[in-house]
Amino acid sequence: xxxxxxxxxxxxxxxxxxxxxxxxxxxxxxxxxxxxxxxxxxxxxxxxxxxxxxxxxxxxxx
Numbered sequence: 104x105x106x107x108x109x110x111x112x113x114x115x116x117x118x119x120x121x122x123x124x125x126x127x128x129x130x131x132x133x134x135x136x137x138x139x140x141x142x143x144x145x146x147x148x149x150x151x152x153x154x155x156x157x158x159x160x161x162x163x164x165x
Contacts, residue, residue, distance in 0.1 A: 105143065105163045112157045 143163035150159040 104165065108143075108145065108159075108161050108163050110159045112159065113155070 143165055145161040146164055148159065148161040150157055
């Protein structure tokens with residue numbers, strides 16, 4: 104189980120066409136259902152920007 108989540112977001116493209124984060128054939132309701140069923144809730148979300156990069160930190164609830 105994850106207690107603390109730290110994510111670094113950098114504006115870098117990977118590959119010529121980038122990488123799809125979500126299947127283009129998924130519907131909004133399918134995506135929302137999957138998120139609600141599989142992802143923890145985030146609390147005490149904090150973020151800070153470092154130049155063009157962003158670092159996000161949050162505690163995760165099951």
